[in-house]
Amino acid sequence: MTQPTETVTGLARRFAVDIDMAAPASAVWSSLPGIEELKTVWDQRREGDESYDDEGGARETITGSSWKLELKIIHRAxxxxxxxxxxxxxLRGKAQAEDALNGEIHVRWYDRSGVGEAYDGRALVTWSPDGGNGGARDVVTMVxxxxxxxxxxxxxxxxxxxVVSKLTPTGGGTAGGNIVTIIGRKFTGVTGVTFGGTAATQVTLQxxxxxxxxxxxKAAGTYDVIVTTAAGASANTAADNYTYA
Structure with a gap:
């Protein structure tokens, strides 16, 4: 009897793309939502390097490389x-910049599993809506x-x-009691959420x-929102700041 193959097909959606929306000196990463297609491209730049010694045989040398991410995204509202x-x-705003200095972004992409490839770099963006009829989805081709x-x-x-990457909303009244949505990753098994050391209530893993x-x-001020699981607590970053007023 034929034994089952011990492999599974990898899925393109395993890759995540994050954009740094902060000043260059202090990265604050935000996930790019709505990715429908993603192709990572890396090319070597080669030039002919043949000499008489090669007696007519072709030879090339690698003089550099280039990379890009080709995406289709669903424009989210x-x-x-x-x-x-x-x-x-x-990203749409950066694609409309008049020069490279104002149009450059900081991007990283990686395998969501935590293993495999992971890179970051500086880049320029193109933003091209696909268009369509009155019932077409708002899809954008990006490079x-x-x-x-x-x-x-x-x-x-x-x-x-x-990891906490976003709060919605990012602030509220000192009486508390409002619903806060925490976006990030590795939340499965959450054991608690604190706002400046004070426990949140009705914590629901969605x-x-x-x-x-x-x-x-809480008293007026800005506090860190920390998520705790069996693995430990999330690190304090600018993305977890919640302001009471």
Whole structure:
């Protein structure tokens, strides 16, 4: 009897793309939502290097390389239909820049599993809506073209610790009690959420990348929102700041 093959087909959706929307000196990564297609391209630049010594045999040398990400994204809007996703709008704005200095972005891409390839680099963006009839989806073709080398990085998902990448909303009243949605990763098995050391209530795991909870009462100020699982606590970053007013 034929034995089953001990392999499975890899899926393109295993890759994540993050955009740094902060100042160059302090990266704050935000996930690019709505990716429908993604193709990572890396090419060697080669030139002929044949000499008489090769007696007519072809020879090339590698003189450099180039990289790019070719994407199709679903243009995401909020419930009002006109307020578009902040990360997508950031990229659209960069694609309209008049020069490379103002149009350059910082991007990273990696395997969501925590293993495999992971890179970051500086790049320029093109933004081309696909168009269509009145019932067509709002789909955009994007090309993120590398400026300089892609840099191998430690896969952001290699750690088992939870990561907070976004809060919605990012603030509320001092009485607390409002619903806060926490976006990130590695949330499965969440054991607690704290706002400046005070426990949130009604913590609900909605997926490995999303938690909902009620903000506790706190004095006015800005506090860190920390997610804890069996693996440990999320690191303090600018993305987890929640402001009471």
């Amino acid at each position: 909020g419930p009002d239909g006109v307020t578009f996703n902040a990360v997508q709008e950031y 993120i073209s590398g400026q300089g080398k892609r840099i191998p990085i430690t896969n952001p998902n290699a750690s088992a610790l939870p 997926s490995d990348s999303q938690i909902a909870c009620l903000a506790p009462a």
